[in-house]
Amino acid sequence: MTANADQALLPAGLQDLLPPAAAQEAGAVERLIQAFRGYGYDRVKPPLIEFEDALLAGAGAALAQQTFRLMDPVSQRMLGVRADMTTQVARIATSRLSRAPRPLRLCYGGQVLRVTGSQLRPERQFAQVGAELIGSESEHADAEALIMAVSGLNGIGAEGLTVDLNLPPLVAALAERLQLDAEVTQRLRQALDRKDAAAVAQLAGDHAPLFQGLLRAAGPAQDALDDLFALDLPERVQREADRLKRVVALVQAALPDLTLTVDPVEHRGFEYHRGVTFTIYARGVRGELGRGGRYTTDADGGPWEPATGFTLFMDSVLRALPEPAAPARVYVPHAHARTAARLRTDGWQAIAGLVPEDDPAAEARRLGCTHLLKNGDVQPLDDA
Amino acid sequence: MTANADQALLPAGLQDLLPPAAAQEAGAVERLIQAFRGYGYDRVKPPLIEFEDALLAGAGAALAQQTFRLMDPVSQRMLGVRADMTTQVARIATSRLSRAPRPLRLCYGGQVLRVTGSQLRPERQFAQVGAELIGSESEHADAEALIMAVSGLNGIGAEGLTVDLNLPPLVAALAERLQLDAEVTQRLRQALDRKDAAAVAQLAGDHAPLFQGLLRAAGPAQDALDDLFALDLPERVQREADRLKRVVALVQAALPDLTLTVDPVEHRGFEYHRGVTFTIYARGVRGELGRGGRYTTDADGGPWEPATGFTLFMDSVLRALPEPAAPARVYVPHAHARTAARLRTDGWQAIAGLVPEDDPAAEARRLGCTHLLKNGDVQPLDDA
Numbered sequence: 001m002t003a004n005a006d007q008a009l010l011p012a013g014l015q016d017l018l019p020p021a022a023a024q025e026a027g028a029v030e031r032l033i034q035a036f037r038g039y040g041y042d043r044v045k046p047p048l049i050e051f052e053d054a055l056l057a058g059a060g061a062a063l064a065q066q067t068f069r070l071m072d073p074v075s076q077r078m079l080g081v082r083a084d085m086t087t088q089v090a091r092i093a094t095s096r097l098s099r100a101p102r103p104l105r106l107c108y109g110g111q112v113l114r115v116t117g118s119q120l121r122p123e124r125q126f127a128q129v130g131a132e133l134i135g136s137e138s139e140h141a142d143a144e145a146l147i148m149a150v151s152g153l154n155g156i157g158a159e160g161l162t163v164d165l166n167l168p169p170l171v172a173a174l175a176e177r178l179q180l181d182a183e184v185t186q187r188l189r190q191a192l193d194r195k196d197a198a199a200v201a202q203l204a205g206d207h208a209p210l211f212q213g214l215l216r217a218a219g220p221a222q223d224a225l226d227d228l229f230a231l232d233l234p235e236r237v238q239r240e241a242d243r244l245k246r247v248v249a250l251v252q253a254a255l256p257d258l259t260l261t262v263d264p265v266e267h268r269g270f271e272y273h274r275g276v277t278f279t280i281y282a283r284g285v286r287g288e289l290g291r292g293g294r295y296t297t298d299a300d301g302g303p304w305e306p307a308t309g310f311t312l313f314m315d316s317v318l319r320a321l322p323e324p325a326a327p328a329r330v331y332v333p334h335a336h337a338r339t340a341a342r343l344r345t346d347g348w349q350a351i352a353g354l355v356p357e358d359d360p361a362a363e364a365r366r367l368g369c370t371h372l373l374k375n376g377d378v379q380p381l382d383d384a
Numbered sequence: 385m386t387a388n389a390d391q392a393l394l395p396a397g398l399q400d401l402l403p404p405a406a407a408q409e410a411g412a413v414e415r416l417i418q419a420f421r422g423y424g425y426d427r428v429k430p431p432l433i434e435f436e437d438a439l440l441a442g443a444g445a446a447l448a449q450q451t452f453r454l455m456d457p458v459s460q461r462m463l464g465v466r467a468d469m470t471t472q473v474a475r476i477a478t479s480r481l482s483r484a485p486r487p488l489r490l491c492y493g494g495q496v497l498r499v500t501g502s503q504l505r506p507e508r509q510f511a512q513v514g515a516e517l518i519g520s521e522s523e524h525a526d527a528e529a530l531i532m533a534v535s536g537l538n539g540i541g542a543e544g545l546t547v548d549l550n551l552p553p554l555v556a557a558l559a560e561r562l563q564l565d566a567e568v569t570q571r572l573r574q575a576l577d578r579k580d581a582a583a584v585a586q587l588a589g590d591h592a593p594l595f596q597g598l599l600r601a602a603g604p605a606q607d608a609l610d611d612l613f614a615l616d617l618p619e620r621v622q623r624e625a626d627r628l629k630r631v632v633a634l635v636q637a638a639l640p641d642l643t644l645t646v647d648p649v650e651h652r653g654f655e656y657h658r659g660v661t662f663t664i665y666a667r668g669v670r671g672e673l674g675r676g677g678r679y680t681t682d683a684d685g686g687p688w689e690p691a692t693g694f695t696l697f698m699d700s701v702l703r704a705l706p707e708p709a710a711p712a713r714v715y716v717p718h719a720h721a722r723t724a725a726r727l728r729t730d731g732w733q734a735i736a737g738l739v740p741e742d743d744p745a746a747e748a749r750r751l752g753c754t755h756l757l758k759n760g761d762v763q764p765l766d767d768a
Contacts, residue, residue, distance in 0.1 A: 019426035038728040040735035042403035344422040351424035
């Protein structure tokens with residue numbers, strides 16, 4: 001639950017998480033990280049602020065407009081408040097951890113800030129949790145990232161998940177092979193993003209049947225793959241499609257109940273990705289729960305590594321979880337401090353009376369407790 | 385472990401926490417919060433940034449110099465990045481949770497940023513964890529806060545803790561009762577803070593024996609209290625001393641092994657406090673692990689409530705903890721995904737081979753695993 005009362009106390013898009021939402025969010029973050037550590041992903045924690053130029057290098061440039069800046073009187077340089085943690089983790093992998101064995105598995109959780117919210121995500125601060133798998137080209141890496149994300153979400157109680165798989169480099173590879181010029185390619189991409197079959201036909205000319213076939217190859221994973229493989233794809237493009245098919249097979253084997261869709265030409269939000277990507281949704285929940293896919297570290301030149309990973313947006317993730325249950329809580333009347341300490345050791349939430357009370361049961365109820373310590377026993381309040 | 389290599393990548397005072405330090409910090413934060421929830425403290429999560437004037441109201445003003453500012457294009461107002469979470473939690477208690485039953489118990493954990501580091505705490509970003517108990521005047525509230533802080537730290541493995549108790553309003557109460565003028569009081573306070581007995585004698589005039597007695601009433605709790613109670617204190621000041629004595633007795637009863645000292649005139653860093661305060665140290669660890677004490681919410685006028693609480697500084701807390709043990713981790717050779725999934729369910733950290741390997745044991749060692757899945761069994765690597 002988020003309080004909307006007193007909202008004017010805070011700037012738009014920022015909020016106080018109150019009980020029980022704050023505990024629910026933190027608990028979900030830690031349980032997700034714990035799940036990722038089960039796959040051997042080690043936690044890293046980059047700082048909230050960094051030099052602007054480092055934060056906005058490579059893939060980070062996409063968030064330049066969304067990044068708060070501040071002046072650092074110590075370094076006399078501009079800093080940015082992170083709007084995303086993915087590029088920070090890639091920086092750690094390629095600098096401080098450049099000599100750690102590959103594949104390198106890292107995970108993270110933390111808060112990010114954005115200058116403006118979006119329609120689907122009005123929050124300007126939210127928690128991100130994610131993982132990166134750096135240094136492997138294998139389709140097993142792609143599958144591991146997706147399986148881990150979905151399993152982690154299932155583990156914290158998210159239900160009705162669906163995953164949409166995409167292949168953002170496919171259109172570029174096809175345009176290059178077919179020697180389409182840059183402007184046509186750009187307009188074709190926009191038409192494909194809009195699912196505008198007429199515009200696609202007009203722009204693709206002789207290749208219209210191929211591109212229209214790609215547009216149709218979207219939907220439930222198996223049907224979409226069948227449609228995709230019925231097309232006469234150039235060899236390099238076929239290799240990308242083969243990889244997508246193998247990833248789908250691995251994911252279906254591990255998570256047979258997961259609803260998987262494929263849309264090979266979708267590429268919005270995946271401008272920096274180089275292979276299979278995915279977006280996770282939950283039925284009935286506004287906004288995506290997370291997204292990820294294959295990319296390369298250090299896209300601005302210099303040494304690079306193949307990588308895959310994902311980020312979960314905890315504001316959306318929380319919307320997919322059931323309401324948290326109120327905890328059992330026992331009121332321990334005044335002057336029973338030792339008993340309160342013992343109850344806590346036994347796992348109880350035990351509220352100690354700070355002053356003598358005439359009616360301990362009434363005091364327990366007033367404080368929202370479910371139980372009362374009476375005659376040395378913990379008793380449910382209704383019977384107390 | 386914190387990497388100092390590549391430090392130039394980040395502004396001074398900011399750092400990447402690497403494995404295993406990042407997991408250790410997050411784990412310590414969550415276990416502390418869990419301990420506080422055992423006492424019935426509910427978690428809240430204020431935002432990283434707020435309107436500057438709200439953030440720096442009341443006690444927050446003390447951190448104005450240490451607060452990063454940024455311009456919010458949405459509200460067209462200046463925002464501050466929090467340098468402390470205590471005032472945020474007091475704001476939540478007196479606004480959104482003003483109608484929640486008292487005493488109100490809240491806890492929190494999060495990152496704060498400061499414009500400059502100090503000699504003792506060079507970090508400009510660190511995690512704060514704390515709790516506030518709002519709406520009780522009882523000395524049991526003071527004792528609960530201190531006992532909970534120390535028990536929480538003991539619970540995560542901090543050893544050799546010592547607590548120094550102070551009574552910052554004592555000097556002001558005494559000066560008022562003795563009708564010392566404001567300038568003399570101010571200089572007397574500074575001399576007391578410096579433990580400058582000669583200056584104290586000169587400034588206190590006829591009252592020199594009393595103030596020198598206060599200066600001597602510092603050290604191990606029982607001796608200091610005996611010295612304090614041997615002095616001829618005015619009635620209102622004696623009431624403060626009585627409360628300090630009762631708090632010491634409650635803490636000693638709950639934590640008989642804790643080293644407690646008392647220094648009644650110490651008041652640096654407690655300018656906004658109104659009663660018993662405390663600072664927690666660990667033997668051999670630079671900087672305080674935490675501090676807290678009695679204050680009032682909304683010091684700038686308007687309705688206020690008595691409160692007590694504390695904040696722990698996780699950078700110092702981590703220095704008081706033993707090195708984390710490396711986790712047991714099993715390497716699962718390629719194409720045993722199902723077994724890896726089962727091992728994770730059983731609580732293992734299981735790293736899956738992404739490609740076929742010629743020598744699984746060598747690959748396991750290369751990746752830092754302690755165990756290997758071999759012939760269907762998890763085997764320690766030395767025997768594998």
